Amino acid sequence: MSQVVHGRAPPEIGAAADQRNTGAVRCHFHSKKGLLDAVFAHRMEPASMLRQQMLTEFDRAGRGADPRAWCRR
Structure with missing residues (x-):
């Protein structure tokens, strides 16, 4: 995706994603930044949930204050 997004206009991104409506990026995300923010949020939500579960x-287990324990799991 980064190869497609860097230096490209939103219509080009839509075309690269095989969208017939090349204005789909702007329509749904309002800008290239909006698209990247949505991708980041989509990827970070599961990672944040897993991180919170591990910290809990x-x-x-009484190891929450020991950062070395986090690496050993």
């Missing part, structure tokens, strides 16, 4: 497990 460390706290329950």
Whole structure:
């Protein structure tokens, strides 16, 4: 995706995504930045949930204050 987005206009991004409506990026995301923000949020949500779950497990095990334990899991 980064090869497609860098230096490209939103209509080009839509065309590269096989969208017939080359204005789809602007219509749905309002800008290239809006598209990138949406992709970032989509990817970060599961990672943040997993991170929170792991930190909760460390706290329950009494290892929440030890960053070295986070690496050993």
